[in-house]
Amino acid sequence: MERLLNVIMTIGSRRRIDRAKLFAVITDYADAPSEQAAERMFERDKAAILELGMPLVTERDVLDENTVYYRIEGSESGAVLDLTTEEYTVLLAASRAWDDAAAGGAARRVRSKLLSLGHDADPDLLRRTPRGVVESLPVLSPLLEAVTSSRTVRFTYRGTRGTPTPRSVEPWVVGVHDGHWYVHGWDRDREAPRLFRASRIESFPSLGPPAVEPRPDGLDLDAVWETLHSSEDQARAVVDAAPYKALALRDHAGASLEAPRFELPELPRPAVRRMLLSNIRWLELVEPAEWRTEIADVLASVAAAHEGEADLSVVGTAAARPDPRIRTTPTGNDTLSRLISEASYVMSRGEADLAELSSALGISEKQLITDLQVLFVCGDMGTGWEDFIEAEWEHGTVRVRNAEPLRRALRLSAVEITALLAGLAALEPTAGDAEPIVASAREKLLAGTVPDAPSPLPTRTELAEAAAADEMVARTADRAETVLAAVQEALRADDDSDQSRLTVRYSSTDRPGTSVRRIHPLRIETDGARSYLVADCELAGAPRQFRLERIVEILPDGTPQERPHRGEGPALGGRVQEEVWLRMDPPGRWVAESFAAAELRDGEDGIAYARLDGPVRAALVDAVLESSGAVEVLAPRELRDTIVTVAQISGARHTQA
Structure with missing residues (x-):
């Protein structure tokens, strides 16, 4: 680590340096057991510097081809991204998508490189962009x-x-x-x-x-x-549904929110069955008749499987599955990239607060001080100690001087660009009026990709244009845009103004009908494909979390607030407080992943058992029904009874003439 920093500082501190002089002043090269060992060491260091994105250039002397010079291009010629404050902010927001878990070297490096650019993010825009948009995985x-x-x-x-x-x-x-x-x-x-x-x-x-x-x-x-999920058995299913419910199906059909009956596009039978069962509490399949019979049979089998007490002894005999041991430790290049970014960040500002810098980088203050101690002992090895980096952090204020070579612009690799593009694609559904900024930042990233790089995911605009021929689909998209624009405007407004409050119609997953609420939006949060609005709710008298796509309408100010009706059937609100055990056949294993199972056990014949802690009741009931019998709740008994009741009520609608 120190050697690489010294190599960068020594090359970058002068117009150029020849190979012989570099080998003489870098101690590790000079002390190598043989010239071949020094050469191998230097080749590894060159590869690491280039991987970092440092613009390292090799030249041969025009008069003596045996003399090789090295230099690092100046910051102007090495710059890769000419970003506005807004573009920088949305890229920083895209990099934050990976903060919830270690996502590997690309995610760590890209955040450090962005911080090294020396921009100040737009705090208002950053507040309106969601965190945790992308599922972060070390692989x-x-x-x-x-x-x-x-x-x-x-x-x-x-x-x-x-x-x-x-x-x-x-x-x-x-x-x-x-x-x-x-x-x-x-x-x-x-x-x-x-x-x-x-x-x-x-x-x-x-x-x-x-x-x-x-x-x-x-x-x-x-x-x-x-x-x-293709199948030769395809048809256009006709569905009756409660107003403002089965929203995903309505969006798929391009149906209005109030339409009592709508028709899905022609789809394979297995795909339609999954979509219907996941929304079965709110609908009835009308046609085709044979599919209707299949739905009734599936619901009857789910209800029968959950009658009475379950045999929990099978859980005790199943073998506990150990957690995957995927160990990812920061590589030398990850750490070096962070060190360079720290120096650039501080020098571009003159000084920085220790706590603020450690928070921006996602590391502890102790780790930041360790990094500064490394910087302190590195510098241009071809001169004296006076040309070493000066780093100080007394009284919580960080200052770095004499490290100008580290301010060279870091280029983004194709992997890092791909990681940022994924983050931007996930930001687009909640971008609102910031969508043009996301698009321009995306274009600048694409300008830096290599010609053979894979095509990125399509933008939301491209998807919308592809569906523009369908008037109902366009109307559904307009509704989502209207809601999002109102939310974004409220987030920008002064907290004490009327513009910071909205009256919304909300369709909950656990109750029939809708509620009307006056809310004060605070921020947008995202979990995988789901976006949430956190807001103070006057009706509840406390902060509440609202699924953005379930805010079905923005109502005029003064509309009376209204609680949702209790309705018939079992109560499905809140989380299950008791420990939940599931029995899963192979096709139902996705349920354990969707609910982040706390424990997994493997039984015989591919059967698995999962323990869930505090799952959302309505979502779990819908998932069990969607699995078509591949998942059985073993405990608690109260949840089993709830599933029996829901399956019987829904099944009865499909057995009536």
Whole structure:
């Protein structure tokens, strides 16, 4: 680490330096046991400097080709991103998408590099951009690197049968579907394309040899999913639904929020069955008749499976599944990138608050002081101690001087650009009037990609244009835009003004009908594919969390507030307070992942058991019904009874003439 810093400082402090002089003044090169050892060491250091994005240039003397010079290009010629404050802010927001968990070297480096640019973020815009947008997983960085470099990758994967197996894959595309990361590519062992869910990868992927299978053009992850769920049995299902309910289905059909009956587009039978069962509390399938009978049979079997007490002894005999041990420690380049960013950040501002800088970088103050101590002993090794970096942090104020070579612009690698593009794509649904800023930042990132890099995910604008021919789809999109624009305007307004408050109609997942509430928006939060508005609610007299897509209407000021009706059937509000145990057949394992199971156990014949702590009751009931019998709640008994009641009520609607 110190050697690399010294090499950068020594080369960057002068117009250029020849190889012989560099080898003489860098102690590790000079003390190497042989000239060949010094050469190998220097070649590794050069690769590391280039990987960081430092513009290192090699030149031969025009008069003596045996003399090699090295220099680092000036900051102007090395700059890669000419960003406005707003563009910098949305890129910083995109990098924050990875903060909730370690997402590998690319995520760590890209945040450090952005901070080194010396911009000040727009605090208002940053407040209106959500955090935690992208599912953060430590396996993502090597997967992205394999895609951008056309390399093979090896990892241990736990598929639907539950047995971990080694896989060798040539990744074609890494993307997000329904808030979860997937990698699609050529499975070398099975000699066929395969789709892998990233959260089921149980070892840190290791890069292998170059890929040999041609990558298909125009890959689209959603199209891959449609192929997986395709069926020759297709039809246009007709559905009766309660007003303002089954919102996802209404959006899919392009139906209005109040329409009592609507028709879905022609879709495969398995896909329609899943969508219907996940919303079954609010609807009735009218046609086709044979699909209606199937829905009734599935609900009857789910109800029968949950009658009475469950046999919990099988849980005790199942083998506990150990947590995957995916260990990712920051590499030398991750740390060096952070050190350079710290120096650039402080020098661009003159000084910085210790606590503020450690928070911006996502490290502890103790780690930051350790970094500054490393900077303090590094510098231009070709001169005296007076040209070493000066770093001080007394009284909580950080100052760094004499480190001008570290202010050279850091270029973003293809992997880092891909990581930022994914973050921007996830920001777009909640961008509101900041969408043009997101688009311009995206264009500048794309300008830095290599020609052979994979195509990024389509933007929300491109998707909207593709669907513009459907008038109902456009109307649904307009509704979401209207809600988001009002929320963004309220977030910008002064806290004491009327503009900072909204009257909304909200459709809850656990109660019939809707409620009318006057709220004071505080911030937007995102969890995977779901975006939430945190707001003070006058009706509740406390802060509440609202799913953005369930705010179905912005109402005029003065509209009377109204609580949701209790309705018939079991109460599904809140979280399950008792410990929940699930029995899952292979097709139902996704439920444990969706609810972040606290414990997993493996039984016989591919059956697995999961313990959930405090799941949302309504969401879990819907997931069990959506699984079509692949998931059974074993405990608590009260939740089993609730599922029986819901399944019977919903099934009765489909058995009536």
